[in-house]
Each structure stands twice: as C-alpha cells, then as structure tokens.
Amino acid sequence: MSYLFKNISIITMDADKPKVILSDLLIEGSKISKIDNEIPKSAHKVIEGKNLLVMPGFINTHAHVSMSLLRGYGDDLELFKWLSDRIWPFESKLTKNDVYIGAKLGIAEMLLSGTTTFLDMYQDMEMVGKACQEAGIRCHISRGTIFTGVEKKDNEALIQLEELIDKFHDYDDGRIKVLAGPHAVYTNNTAFLKAQLEIANRRNIGINIHVSETKKENEDSLLIKGKTPIAYLEDIGVLDAPYVVAAHMVYLNDEDQEIAKNKKVGIAHNPKSNLKLGSGIANIQQYVNKGINVGIGTDGAASNNNMDMLSELQYASLLQKGLNLDATALNAYETLKMATIEGAKVLNISDSVGMLKEGYDADLIMFDMNQPHYYPIENSHISKIAYSAKSSDIVLTMVKGKPLMINRELKTIDLEKTYKEVSEIIERVYKKND
Ligand SMILES: [Zn+2]
Incomplete structure (x- = not known):
C-alpha cells in the first residue's frame, strides 16, 4: 500500500532546532519514501492535509x-x-x-x-x-x-x-x-x-x-x-x-x-x-x-x-x-x-524510527487541528502539541506504513471483546481474593 499526505504540516523531528514544514509526504510499503512539494498523486490513498499535522509516533x-x-x-x-x-x-x-x-x-x-x-x-x-x-x-x-x-x-x-x-x-x-x-x-x-x-x-x-x-x-x-x-x-x-x-x-x-x-x-x-x-x-x-x-x-x-x-x-x-x-x-x-x-x-533504534525522514520506517501519528485549542492556527504547532493538544485529537496511528487506528477506530483490536474479557478476569480474581 502507498499513502500520500498532500500539503500537510509536518514536525519532522530531524533537526536540532524546532522545525515545522508544509509539504507532501509519501509512504510506500513500510517506509517513508519521499518528503517533498508537489509529489504526483499516484498513491493508493491520498490524504488532503488541511488543518492536519503529522509527526513521528x-x-x-x-x-x-x-x-x-x-x-x-x-x-x-x-x-x-x-x-x-x-x-x-x-x-x-x-x-x-x-x-x-x-x-x-x-x-x-x-x-x-x-x-x-x-x-x-x-x-x-x-x-x-x-x-x-x-x-x-x-x-x-x-x-x-x-x-x-x-x-x-x-x-x-x-x-x-x-x-x-x-x-x-x-x-x-x-x-x-x-x-x-x-x-x-x-x-x-x-x-x-x-x-x-x-x-x-x-x-x-x-x-x-x-x-x-x-x-x-x-x-x-x-x-x-x-x-x-x-x-x-x-x-x-x-x-x-x-x-x-x-x-x-x-x-x-x-x-x-x-x-x-x-x-x-x-x-x-x-x-x-x-x-x-x-x-x-x-x-x-x-x-x-x-x-x-x-x-x-x-x-x-x-x-x-x-x-x-x-x-x-x-x-x-x-x-x-x-x-x-x-x-x-x-x-x-x-x-x-x-x-x-x-x-x-x-531503545537503540534511532537509525530507523523517531523522525519523519526519507528511508525511515513509517511510524507516524496525525492530529486533527481543526479545534479551538489549536487556534490561532498561525502560531507554533510545536508549542500546541507540547502544551495544548489532547490525545483524543489523534486521528491516525501508523506503524511501518500500516494504519492501526483511523478516525479513533482500532483496526487490529476488537475493543468491545477486550472489555468483556477484562471484566471476566476481574470477576475471577476478586472471587479468589474472598
Ligand atoms: Zn516500572
């Protein structure tokens, strides 16, 4: 699969000093293959980046x-x-x-x-x-x-x-x-x-x-x-x-x-x-x-x-x-x-994750900034993530190019089933305690 983020705010984390760019970002397979302006729209899925921000997970x-x-x-x-x-x-x-x-x-x-x-x-x-x-x-x-x-x-x-x-x-x-x-x-x-x-x-x-x-x-x-x-x-x-x-x-x-x-x-x-x-x-x-x-x-x-x-x-x-x-x-x-x-x-893995950089694994998250606590939108996005953002604003979590959460929905874990299984454990353990 390939994913193309168009005109999206990106905190790359690859610089010593704060850096946010507005660019396109292409993921092919498990890797970030290109970060550049005007990448042609040939990916399987294209995400328009207005009011969205991506950064490393x-x-x-x-x-x-x-x-x-x-x-x-x-x-x-x-x-x-x-x-x-x-x-x-x-x-x-x-x-x-x-x-x-x-x-x-x-x-x-x-x-x-x-x-x-x-x-x-x-x-x-x-x-x-x-x-x-x-x-x-x-x-x-x-x-x-x-x-x-x-x-x-x-x-x-x-x-x-x-x-x-x-x-x-x-x-x-x-x-x-x-x-x-x-x-x-x-x-x-x-x-x-x-x-x-x-x-x-x-x-x-x-x-x-x-x-x-x-x-x-x-x-x-x-x-x-x-x-x-x-x-x-x-x-x-x-x-x-x-x-x-x-x-x-x-x-x-x-x-x-x-x-x-x-x-x-x-x-x-x-x-x-x-x-x-x-x-x-x-x-x-x-x-x-x-x-x-x-x-x-x-x-x-x-x-x-x-x-x-x-x-x-x-x-x-x-x-x-x-x-x-x-x-x-x-x-x-x-x-x-x-x-x-x-x-x-x-964790000794900084040669492949932790930054958004060409050739790095596509481990990234995306924030929906179209909410009051991100405005004025013109001001520093780095400040907003560090001091204002809430984790419920995250609308995509991707590991090695695979989306594991999209729009607050998990793709690989059945939550309702998990809740039920957790309750069964608690009931059993508490009974043993009596
Ligand atoms: Zn501990």
Missing part, C-alpha cells in the same frame, strides 16, 4: 502494559507497600491468558493515544509478544526477573528469556525486540544480574532495569552495598551490556550522572508515576544539560493511571520548569524530542 520507553488490568486497584500507597500489599498478590493470580488480555487493553490505549513503540517489562512476556504480533505495534519486550532463591524457578526465568529471544527478537524486520529485564537491583542479587548480563552479551540484546526510583532504594543500596544503585551496576559490569535502559533514575548524584553519561545509559523518565507513588521528581533538565540520553515512559497503568504519552510529556515539561524555577527549562521542542527521537535513541 510517540516512543514509550517504560511500560508494564498488562498492568492495565490493575488500573484503579491499590491507589494512594507508597511504592513498597503498593507492591507487596496490592500488586504482587494480585499478579500471583493472573494466568498467561490474563497477561495477553491485559496487553491488548494497554496496546489499545496506546494506539488511541499515539504511541507507536513501547518498551515493556513483565512476566509471561510471550503473551505480550503475541499481543504485539497481532496488534501491529512496535514493541520491545523484557522478561522481568525477581530473584527468588529457588534454583529451579530462577533458572526457569533465564531459560524463558532465551526462549523469548529465540521466538521474538527481530520479528517482522525488527518490529519486536527482546531485552533482559532484571526488575531492579534490590530484587536481584549479583550472581543473578551477572547471569542475565551474560545472556545479553552473548545474544547481543539490551538490559532494561528500574534504577534509583526512590530515596529509600538509594539509602538501602548505600547501606548494604556501600554504593548507589547505578555505581553498583557499573561495578559488576552490567553497564557494559550492548545497551542499558534505566527506568526512573530519580536520585542521581553528580558521580551517578557521570556514570550514566560515560556508559551511555538511556534513561526512561516517568514523571507521573514518580509523582503518584510519591517517589519524587528527577532533575531531567540537569541530565539533559550533561548530555545524558533521556526518553519518556508512562510506567504501568496502576501507577499513573494511564498510558497516554501526550499527557506524560506535558507533565515532564511543566515539572522541570517548576522544579528548576525556570520557565526556559525543558522547552516544547526538547520535550517532543524526548518523546520521539531521544526515546528511539534510548
């Missing part, structure tokens, strides 16, 4: 998509209590199929809010992989591990990671990738982390891990290991993996920031989850100034409570201004970069 660098099932269950608790009293007991009752249904629900929400790529960590990740295969979204999946001390169980987790790589890594020309996913330093011991590092190095995959999410995590790490979590990870060699995505990184001292920069650790910044769990506010502006690569993530829907990247990036920008008492902090364009091309860098 959002890249959600940290999610637990199946936790959509836990939305609204266990709010207003601090992280450790939230995990041990609510989340982990609930999760122990989930079947493989539940994880699949939860993933469908989360992917539906993401496609409707303009996310074209996400990095996920959970259990039973083959079910998340299956949901992604079917839904057409780009996803990177990591097998979340928590060291149990039960040899058989822990070995199984490592075998599952290898199986996940065999089955899904580089599926559909790289649309799906697999990473190792040690949950955190405090839930894994050194030997178990090194075992996952060995797999990452041997199979040439990345590592996805939660780091320095709370003050307590840092204090405990200093007490037990004499080092901050990121310094400890450097010490045991984890940061020498092919690439590392560190989620949260709220509490980084100057040395920690140096480590992140030197070891090219990609940070997944989750402003809303960090606020909601009372974890704190990462000084992202400081990290960016130092040249550390930062993307944006939503975390799971149980700690946010949605997976809406537009809402997330708007929080990210406003928070940095308030935190730094500086209206110039994390400006509109910097924030959009974090949600697109910088996120692609964090």
Whole structure:
C-alpha cells in the first residue's frame, strides 16, 4: 500500500532546532519514501492535509502494559507497600491468558493515544509478544526477573528469556525486540544480574532495569552495598551490556550522572508515576544539560493511571520548569524530542524510527487541528502539541506504513471483546481474593 499526505504540516523531528514544514509526504510499503512539494498523486490513498499535522509516533520507553488490568486497584500507597500489599498478590493470580488480555487493553490505549513503540517489562512476556504480533505495534519486550532463591524457578526465568529471544527478537524486520529485564537491583542479587548480563552479551540484546526510583532504594543500596544503585551496576559490569535502559533514575548524584553519561545509559523518565507513588521528581533538565540520553515512559497503568504519552510529556515539561524555577527549562521542542527521537535513541533504534525522514520506517501519528485549542492556527504547532493538544485529537496511528487506528477506530483490536474479557478476569480474581 502507498499513502500520500498532500500539503500537510509536518514536525519532522530531524533537526536540532524546532522545525515545522508544509509539504507532501509519501509512504510506500513500510517506509517513508519521499518528503517533498508537489509529489504526483499516484498513491493508493491520498490524504488532503488541511488543518492536519503529522509527526513521528510517540516512543514509550517504560511500560508494564498488562498492568492495565490493575488500573484503579491499590491507589494512594507508597511504592513498597503498593507492591507487596496490592500488586504482587494480585499478579500471583493472573494466568498467561490474563497477561495477553491485559496487553491488548494497554496496546489499545496506546494506539488511541499515539504511541507507536513501547518498551515493556513483565512476566509471561510471550503473551505480550503475541499481543504485539497481532496488534501491529512496535514493541520491545523484557522478561522481568525477581530473584527468588529457588534454583529451579530462577533458572526457569533465564531459560524463558532465551526462549523469548529465540521466538521474538527481530520479528517482522525488527518490529519486536527482546531485552533482559532484571526488575531492579534490590530484587536481584549479583550472581543473578551477572547471569542475565551474560545472556545479553552473548545474544547481543539490551538490559532494561528500574534504577534509583526512590530515596529509600538509594539509602538501602548505600547501606548494604556501600554504593548507589547505578555505581553498583557499573561495578559488576552490567553497564557494559550492548545497551542499558534505566527506568526512573530519580536520585542521581553528580558521580551517578557521570556514570550514566560515560556508559551511555538511556534513561526512561516517568514523571507521573514518580509523582503518584510519591517517589519524587528527577532533575531531567540537569541530565539533559550533561548530555545524558533521556526518553519518556508512562510506567504501568496502576501507577499513573494511564498510558497516554501526550499527557506524560506535558507533565515532564511543566515539572522541570517548576522544579528548576525556570520557565526556559525543558522547552516544547526538547520535550517532543524526548518523546520521539531521544526515546528511539534510548531503545537503540534511532537509525530507523523517531523522525519523519526519507528511508525511515513509517511510524507516524496525525492530529486533527481543526479545534479551538489549536487556534490561532498561525502560531507554533510545536508549542500546541507540547502544551495544548489532547490525545483524543489523534486521528491516525501508523506503524511501518500500516494504519492501526483511523478516525479513533482500532483496526487490529476488537475493543468491545477486550472489555468483556477484562471484566471476566476481574470477576475471577476478586472471587479468589474472598
Ligand atoms: Zn516500572
């Protein structure tokens, strides 16, 4: 299939400085083949661009998509209590199929809010992989591990990671990738982390891990290991993996920031989850100034409570201004970069996604700007996306040239069926709780 957008506003995200062009854009197969004025109308489908804007799809660098099932269950608790009293007991009752249904629900929400790529960590990740295969979204999946001390169980987790790589890594020309996913330093011991590092190095995959999410995590790490979590990870060699995505990184001292920069650790910044769990506010502006690569993530829907990247990036920008008492902090364009091309860098795929550029994969979203909150239409579109837009304005979500959502309608997920399946799970799990 080919699609031609005529005279459409385009935020290409391929420049250091804000740039919006009015041009034609042609997609042939899975790629953007031409961005130019006056491309002849020979495509299968032509979209007239008046009052429409296209930009790269959002890249959600940290999610637990199946936790959509836990939305609204266990709010207003601090992280450790939230995990041990609510989340982990609930999760122990989930079947493989539940994880699949939860993933469908989360992917539906993401496609409707303009996310074209996400990095996920959970259990039973083959079910998340299956949901992604079917839904057409780009996803990177990591097998979340928590060291149990039960040899058989822990070995199984490592075998599952290898199986996940065999089955899904580089599926559909790289649309799906697999990473190792040690949950955190405090839930894994050194030997178990090194075992996952060995797999990452041997199979040439990345590592996805939660780091320095709370003050307590840092204090405990200093007490037990004499080092901050990121310094400890450097010490045991984890940061020498092919690439590392560190989620949260709220509490980084100057040395920690140096480590992140030197070891090219990609940070997944989750402003809303960090606020909601009372974890704190990462000084992202400081990290960016130092040249550390930062993307944006939503975390799971149980700690946010949605997976809406537009809402997330708007929080990210406003928070940095308030935190730094500086209206110039994390400006509109910097924030959009974090949600697109910088996120692609964090996930190690910036050579094919994250920008609208000839030869790049056609992962894009389209906004309908014919609404009061986009007027005056003459003013900066970058500002409007960063500060005024709502995800319900997105009328097209496309991954690798395939439209997965058109005019708010999903093409690969049956929403009504998914809602019904979700309700059946909740009814069953709650009954077990009684
Ligand atoms: Zn997380």
